[in-house]
Amino acid sequence: xxxxxxxxxxxxxxxxxxxxxxxxxxxxxxxxxxxxxxxxxxxxxxxxxxxxxxxxxxxxxxxxxxxxxxxxxxxxxxxxxxxxxxxxxxxxxxxxxxxxxxxxxxxxxxxxxxxxxxxxxxxxxxxxxx
Amino acid sequence: xxxxxxxxxxxxxxxxxxxxxxxxxxxxxxxxxxxxxxxxxxxxxxxxxxxxxxxxxxxxxxxxxxxxxxxxxxxxxxxxxxxxxxxxxxxxxxxxxxxxxxxxxxxxxxxxxxxxxxxxxxxxxxxxxx
Amino acid sequence: xxxxxxxxxxxxxxxxxxxxxxxxxxxxxxxxxxxxxxxxxxxxxxxxxxxxxxxxxxxxxxxxxxxxxxxxxxxxxxxxxxxxxxxxxxxxxxxxxxxxxxxxxxxxxxxxxxxxxxxxxxxxxxxxxx
Amino acid sequence: xxxxxxxxxxxxxxxxxxxxxxxxxxxxxxxxxxxxxxxxxxxxxxxxxxxxxxxxxxxxxxxxxxxxxxxxxxxxxxxxxxxxxxxxxxxxxxxxxxxxxxxxxxxxxxxxxxxxxxxxxxxxxxxxxx
DNA sequence: GTGGTCTAGACCACG
DNA sequence: GTGGTCTAGACCACG
Numbered sequence: 001x002x003x004x005x006x007x008x009x010x011x012x013x014x015x016x017x018x019x020x021x022x023x024x025x026x027x028x029x030x031x032x033x034x035x036x037x038x039x040x041x042x043x044x045x046x047x048x049x050x051x052x053x054x055x056x057x058x059x060x061x062x063x064x065x066x067x068x069x070x071x072x073x074x075x076x077x078x079x080x081x082x083x084x085x086x087x088x089x090x091x092x093x094x095x096x097x098x099x100x101x102x103x104x105x106x107x108x109x110x111x112x113x114x115x116x117x118x119x120x121x122x123x124x125x126x127x128x129x130x
Numbered sequence: 131x132x133x134x135x136x137x138x139x140x141x142x143x144x145x146x147x148x149x150x151x152x153x154x155x156x157x158x159x160x161x162x163x164x165x166x167x168x169x170x171x172x173x174x175x176x177x178x179x180x181x182x183x184x185x186x187x188x189x190x191x192x193x194x195x196x197x198x199x200x201x202x203x204x205x206x207x208x209x210x211x212x213x214x215x216x217x218x219x220x221x222x223x224x225x226x227x228x229x230x231x232x233x234x235x236x237x238x239x240x241x242x243x244x245x246x247x248x249x250x251x252x253x254x255x256x257x258x259x260x
Numbered sequence: 261x262x263x264x265x266x267x268x269x270x271x272x273x274x275x276x277x278x279x280x281x282x283x284x285x286x287x288x289x290x291x292x293x294x295x296x297x298x299x300x301x302x303x304x305x306x307x308x309x310x311x312x313x314x315x316x317x318x319x320x321x322x323x324x325x326x327x328x329x330x331x332x333x334x335x336x337x338x339x340x341x342x343x344x345x346x347x348x349x350x351x352x353x354x355x356x357x358x359x360x361x362x363x364x365x366x367x368x369x370x371x372x373x374x375x376x377x378x379x380x381x382x383x384x385x386x387x388x389x390x
Numbered sequence: 391x392x393x394x395x396x397x398x399x400x401x402x403x404x405x406x407x408x409x410x411x412x413x414x415x416x417x418x419x420x421x422x423x424x425x426x427x428x429x430x431x432x433x434x435x436x437x438x439x440x441x442x443x444x445x446x447x448x449x450x451x452x453x454x455x456x457x458x459x460x461x462x463x464x465x466x467x468x469x470x471x472x473x474x475x476x477x478x479x480x481x482x483x484x485x486x487x488x489x490x491x492x493x494x495x496x497x498x499x500x501x502x503x504x505x506x507x508x509x510x511x512x513x514x515x516x517x518x519x520x
Numbered sequence: 521g522t523g524g525t526c527t528a529g530a531c532c533a534c535g
Numbered sequence: 536g537t538g539g540t541c542t543a544g545a546c547c548a549c550g
Contacts, residue, residue: 022230082236095242123233177526
């Protein structure tokens with residue numbers, strides 16, 4: 001169940017997108033599985049259906065889910081193909097920003113590596129076999 | 131010299147803030163050193179002085195630089211004191227988001243650790259001696 | 261309702277900041293309560309929205325209010341944690357300045373203590389129960 | 391000897407004005423005493439003579455010192471006559487601002503009264519007899 | 521409708 | 536010349 005932080009600066013729809021991706025990586029959602037309809041999800045999370053719709057559209061564009069008219073929305077096979085070097089560069093850039101901010105909070109490299117490992121554990125190991 | 135990506139989603143003033151913090155961590159700017167005036171920086175980066183002013187204000191609030199009475203703006207002594215656990219938690223959260231996105235680009239943990247190390251090198255190691 | 265003294269040397273946005281803090285301490289604004297939008301406040305006080313925005317930003321950085329995704333701005337739970345000795349020292353310094361000026365207006369210590377008490381009363385006593 | 395904090399936000403000339411008033415209240419400077427010339431003071435404090443000049447002008451307008459052409463600058467008799475209710479109201483207003491800020495740093499009334507007493511002691515008691 | 525960002529341009533105090 | 540404040544007005548993302 002995706003959790004929305006209403007206090008967060010991150011837009012709701014982005015939180016939904018990331019939350020679903022996280023559940024897939026964790027194996028809580030498996031390929032082929034049906035996810036709640038826009039309206040169901042909206043009422044579950046107490047949010048505006050438009051917001052959920054926006055999130056689902058984004059996930060569909062990213063190839064993470066697929067919508068079948070009148071049937072529902074389903075998790076797609078997780079195929080990740082290395083390739084978009086531009087997107088990877090962006091992530092690296094964001095990582096640099098995080099490291100800069102962390103330094104100013106007196107957090108050093110070894111600790112950040114520990115964080116990474118913990119996060120990777122949370123997501124179910126390097127290889128995610130469901 | 132701070133570089134601004136006019137295409138980036140990140141606000142200009144935040145890019146300036148991060149850019150200056152980066153230069154300090156790299157030792158390119160040292161405590162006591164004068165940084166360009168608001169107007170100079172604005173013309174260098176082809177931006178409005180108000181935008182630079184906003185960045186400098188933010189840096190001052192964060193204790194990174196200090197402004198002296200019509201004389202200019204200076205880099206402060208770098209004192210980082212562990213403490214703000216709330217901010218640290220936020221960074222951890224952003225790290226999780228990055229890892230999720232990275233996974234979908236087929237980037238795994240070992241590679242991200244390598245990135246971290248490279249970034250840390252770029253910033254001059256754990257202890258930054260100028 | 262915050263009152264702005266257009267004659268004052270104190271910047272408008274600082275007056276707004278202090279005015280809102282005062283209303284919170286007085287219990288006129290309670291945690292969770294929505295405060296007027298930037299535009300509303302601007303038109304109420306006959307000021308430019310940018311000025312109000314600056315005040316709200318400052319209050320948010322100070323942890324006094326919080327902004328929620330296009331929904332508005334809300335008063336945060338009032339948590340004051342002793343700690344920033346540097347800021348406390350600054351206030352002490354300002355108090356010294358006030359005492360010096362007061363002396364030159366023939367106002368002595370007992371009278372200033374009376375003022376303090378009156379002010380504290382106005383703010384609802386030591387413990388402010390809403 | 392007046393001390394100037396070059397880091398302070400308070401204008402240099404105001405620091406000089408307050409510093410001299412403080413020394414008079416403390417009895418370190420007594421009526422009739424000659425204070426250093428603008429140039430002397432400027433070199434002592436390592437400041438621009440224009441800044442000292444501005445401070446002396448302000449003190450003269452306030453009736454604190456008097457300048458005799460070719461003779462020098464002297465401390466005047468300390469006559470404080472209650473009267474300017476407007477100025478007193480301003481000080482009260484600033485006191486309110488200080489109390490608000492103090493509250494947000496978890497400093498309560500009794501502590502502020504202690505501060506006041508300490509400050510009054512530093513200035514040589516309620517009645518300053520030299 | 522909400523706040524966030526940015527530009528343009530003006531005026532000000534300080535040194 | 537320096538930064539600080541303010542207005543006016545524009546455009547944007549989010550919900």
